[in-house]
Every structure is written in C-alpha cells, then in structure tokens.
Amino acid sequence: MTASVESLPSSTDALATLHRVIDDVIRPQAETVDRSGTFPREGVDALAAAGLLGLASSTEVGGGGQGMRVVADVIERLAAECGSTAMVVLMHHAATAVVEAHGPREVRAAIAAGGHLTTLAFSEFGSRSHFWSPTGTATAAGDDTVRLDARKSWVTAAGEADSYVWSSLPLSPGAGPMTLWLVPADSAGLAVAGDFDGLGLRGNGSRPMTADGLLVPTEAMLATDGAGLDTALTVVLPWFLVLNSAFCLGLADSAVAEAGRHLTGTTLTHTGAALRDAPVARRDFAQLKIRTDALRAFLGDTLTALETGRDDATLRVLQVKALAGETVADVTDGAMRLCGGSAFRRELGLERRFRDSRAARVMAPTTDALHDFVGRVATGLPLLDEANR
Incomplete structure (x- = not known):
C-alpha cells in the first residue's frame, strides 16, 4: 500500500477531512462495493492520503496522536456511508493499537504516514470466535527464526493489508496461552485460502488465510512470549x-x-x-x-x-x-x-x-x-x- 499523506488532521479538522473523502470517494462507491463485493481500495487509499489511517499513531512517529474518541467518530461516520470501508478501517486501528504498543518503529512510522494498512488475524477454524484460544502453532526454526502454522477463518482485508497482527500458541510451552506476531503480507508460506461472499459487509475482504511453514524472525514477536x-x-x-x-x-x-x-x-x-x-x-x-x-x-x-x-x-x-x-x-x-x-x-x-x-x-x-x-x-x-x- 502506498499513499502520500497530505497533512495529518488535528482533532478539529479530522472530521472535515473525512467528510470530503466521504463525499468524493466513499459514498459514490458504496453501492458498487456492496453489489460487487469488491474491496474498497480507492476509499481506503483516500483515507490514508488524508492522514486518517495514522490518526491514532503517536506524534513521535509522525502520526495524528488522537485518542479513541476521535477514531470512534470517524468509524461512526464511515459506517453510515459504507460498512465495508468502515470495517476495514476499524480493524486497522485495532491492530495499530498493538503495533503502537509493541511494534517496530519503522512499521509505526509507515502507518502514521498512510503507507501501511494492518489488520487482526485472530479467529481460527479450530477455535472459531473464541479468539482467546488459538490453535495455530509457533515453533523455533533456528537462527532466531520462528515457524508459524495456522488456519485462520476470518481475516478482514485478507490479501489487501500490508501486515497482520497474528496470534498463535506460545513459542515456549507453558509461557502463557497466546503469543502475538507482526506478520508481513509478503511472507512466504502466507496465503489467502478462500473467497468471501457474505450477506453483508461484502467488500471488507474477510477471507480465510493459512500459514504453512511461514518463517518470521523472533523479533516479529509483539510483547513477550505467552503475553498475547x-x-x-x-x-x-x-x-x-x-x-x-x-x-x-x-x-x-x-x-x-x-x-x-x-x-x-x-x-x-x-x-x-x-x-x-x-x-x-x-x-x-x-x-x-x-x-x-x-x-x-x-x-x-x-x-x-x-x-x-x-x-x-x-x-x-x-x-x-x-x-x-x-x-x-x-x-x-x-x-x-x-x-x-x-x-x-x-x-x-x-x-x-x-x-x-x-x-x-x-x-x-x-x-x-x-x-x-x-x-x-x-x-x-x-x-x-x-x-x-
């Protein structure tokens, strides 16, 4: 994902910026996104260019530094026009909260600049909506490398995001119930494993994904092992x-x-x-x-x-x-x-x-x-x- 941020909106002008993007891009395309089930790429890119994907990122890395209340207002107004776009942005901000807390500076800066879309990858075929009970595994693969294997059942913006906040069982048995990883979208062994033809939110790209021998560096761990x-x-x-x-x-x-x-x-x-x-x-x-x-x-x-x-x-x-x-x-x-x-x-x-x-x-x-x-x-x-x- 690439975007050129015009200027990061403050709390006073974020909604004015959002209204312009809604009027110019999101509302005109909402019906088409729903009817065709097409990912709302143009709308997401317009929001990124307007600084709205980096709205909650720290000012330290060039973000808007806004809190949950401002972001909630953005999601509310997006949902009124296009539920699919709103859900993509919602999941991006939920994942960004983890990246802001535990992720590498370069990814945080890319999110703040509007050049990086992230999302959560928690739900699995084995545990379904019980996100707190992952079944996917993480095993040491040598040379500070970890192998991830999993079947994720629902990942919003699957195949469209630049990274995934990924859950697994802990690397070390007994370390804790879950570990989180930041998985780049171009990782070998990561694949979208199906299509989405849903009743609603038809353009949000919620598709299954698999990790089959996916290798990430140990430093891709978010927080500590078992603390997920x-x-x-x-x-x-x-x-x-x-x-x-x-x-x-x-x-x-x-x-x-x-x-x-x-x-x-x-x-x-x-x-x-x-x-x-x-x-x-x-x-x-x-x-x-x-x-x-x-x-x-x-x-x-x-x-x-x-x-x-x-x-x-x-x-x-x-x-x-x-x-x-x-x-x-x-x-x-x-x-x-x-x-x-x-x-x-x-x-x-x-x-x-x-x-x-x-x-x-x-x-x-x-x-x-x-x-x-x-x-x-x-x-x-x-x-x-x-x-x-």
Missing part, C-alpha cells in the same frame, strides 16, 4: 469493542435518518397525508430514535470511563458492544418495516445497512460471549476462567 492474551484483553479488546460499537451506531443512526426522510417525504395520494401523520408510525419511529440515542449516550459514557480511568471502565467496554449489536439489529429491522416495500429497493440504502448490521452479533466476542463476560465481571469473577487462559 493479556495484550489482546488490555490493548486490542477496548479498541475493537468501542470501535465496533461506533460502527453499529453509524449504521443505526443512518437507518433512522433514512426512515425519517421516508416518513416525512412520502404522501398517500388518496388521503393527502404524509406517513408521519399516522400516530403508530410516529410511535415506531420514536422508539428507533430513542434506542439509537441511548446507544450514543452509552458509547459516550464508555469513552469517558476509559479516558478518566473509572473503576467501571472494563465493564462498560464489555457492555457497549453487546448493547450496540442488539440495538443496530433491532433498529435496522424496525426501519425496514417502517419504510415497507420501499426499503427492499437498493437505492434507499436501508437493506444494505440491514445486512451489514447482522455482523455485530456474531463477530467475536459474540453477543452471547459478551453477556457471559459482563455477568462474570459484574459478579466478581475473572473475565476468563483458568481453563481458557
């Missing part, structure tokens, strides 16, 4: 869950806005009344609006909890994606019903948002897993029992 689960829980999980919630909010908010336009702009010829004149329609619309605004408030509180180090920050992070996944599924479904047959036409954009919203419930950690996590934390139990660590 702690890194995943303390670094990756907050970024992923919060940004995923912002993604859901963007979809829900745009669905409510479209439903509102339909109710106010559609008139029944035989009565002369707009759809909004019906009390039942107004009630149903109000319920969608209230649920979306409630999610926005909860997401804002979660970000505040993280920023201020509140005692309930971990609980809020776990709760927010569970809330967001159910909210966006229900709100997009309700918007489809409010708009009736019109919602089934592609040009309204509601059916695309409806399909894209289905991913939140099943994307690891799934809603069911999050409910268990919330129950564990809220009753004083550890997030994962020892069998899963």
Whole structure:
C-alpha cells in the first residue's frame, strides 16, 4: 500500500477531512462495493492520503496522536456511508493499537504516514470466535527464526493489508496461552485460502488465510512470549469493542435518518397525508430514535470511563458492544418495516445497512460471549476462567 499523506488532521479538522473523502470517494462507491463485493481500495487509499489511517499513531512517529474518541467518530461516520470501508478501517486501528504498543518503529512510522494498512488475524477454524484460544502453532526454526502454522477463518482485508497482527500458541510451552506476531503480507508460506461472499459487509475482504511453514524472525514477536492474551484483553479488546460499537451506531443512526426522510417525504395520494401523520408510525419511529440515542449516550459514557480511568471502565467496554449489536439489529429491522416495500429497493440504502448490521452479533466476542463476560465481571469473577487462559 502506498499513499502520500497530505497533512495529518488535528482533532478539529479530522472530521472535515473525512467528510470530503466521504463525499468524493466513499459514498459514490458504496453501492458498487456492496453489489460487487469488491474491496474498497480507492476509499481506503483516500483515507490514508488524508492522514486518517495514522490518526491514532503517536506524534513521535509522525502520526495524528488522537485518542479513541476521535477514531470512534470517524468509524461512526464511515459506517453510515459504507460498512465495508468502515470495517476495514476499524480493524486497522485495532491492530495499530498493538503495533503502537509493541511494534517496530519503522512499521509505526509507515502507518502514521498512510503507507501501511494492518489488520487482526485472530479467529481460527479450530477455535472459531473464541479468539482467546488459538490453535495455530509457533515453533523455533533456528537462527532466531520462528515457524508459524495456522488456519485462520476470518481475516478482514485478507490479501489487501500490508501486515497482520497474528496470534498463535506460545513459542515456549507453558509461557502463557497466546503469543502475538507482526506478520508481513509478503511472507512466504502466507496465503489467502478462500473467497468471501457474505450477506453483508461484502467488500471488507474477510477471507480465510493459512500459514504453512511461514518463517518470521523472533523479533516479529509483539510483547513477550505467552503475553498475547493479556495484550489482546488490555490493548486490542477496548479498541475493537468501542470501535465496533461506533460502527453499529453509524449504521443505526443512518437507518433512522433514512426512515425519517421516508416518513416525512412520502404522501398517500388518496388521503393527502404524509406517513408521519399516522400516530403508530410516529410511535415506531420514536422508539428507533430513542434506542439509537441511548446507544450514543452509552458509547459516550464508555469513552469517558476509559479516558478518566473509572473503576467501571472494563465493564462498560464489555457492555457497549453487546448493547450496540442488539440495538443496530433491532433498529435496522424496525426501519425496514417502517419504510415497507420501499426499503427492499437498493437505492434507499436501508437493506444494505440491514445486512451489514447482522455482523455485530456474531463477530467475536459474540453477543452471547459478551453477556457471559459482563455477568462474570459484574459478579466478581475473572473475565476468563483458568481453563481458557
């Protein structure tokens, strides 16, 4: 991936820059990306050139130095226009958090400059959505070299990213439950192992990948051997869950806005009344609006909890994606019903948002897993029992 960063946006102009990219590139191509299942390369490159892929990178390496709140706002606005593009950028920022914490300076600088797209490679065929239980192996191959072997089931931007934050069993048995590696995309033995023809997020490139005798230097290890689960829980999980919630909010908010336009702009010829004149329609619309605004408030509180180090920050992070996944599924479904047959036409954009919203419930950690996590934390139990660590 190559890009020339125009200028890294500050917190005050990042959204103005984003709106320009959305207007010029992302919105015009959203329907085509969805219909064809094509990776949104032009949109991703435009975001990179605008400095938005390096938004959270440290200023020390030339990045924007922005926090999670600004990035969440970017993801929300992208999701309102193109879910596939938003998911690619979401996974990039979740992986960037690890690279910023433990990766080499040259890769950090490349991300900051908009010349490097990264992503997470956690889910595996053997453990599915239980990302905390890898089955892929890491074995010493001599001369400070490590061999990685794995079958990854879902990797966003597979074959499109420049690197993968890769999970495996530890290099040394007993070192810990998981180790993370930074795997370059051009590594021999790394391959995309299938296509993606999904219900929604059709352009996000979530495809299986395999590592078959993939060799990386020992220094490709991120953090220490066996510390990957702690890194995943303390670094990756907050970024992923919060940004995923912002993604859901963007979809829900745009669905409510479209439903509102339909109710106010559609008139029944035989009565002369707009759809909004019906009390039942107004009630149903109000319920969608209230649920979306409630999610926005909860997401804002979660970000505040993280920023201020509140005692309930971990609980809020776990709760927010569970809330967001159910909210966006229900709100997009309700918007489809409010708009009736019109919602089934592609040009309204509601059916695309409806399909894209289905991913939140099943994307690891799934809603069911999050409910268990919330129950564990809220009753004083550890997030994962020892069998899963």
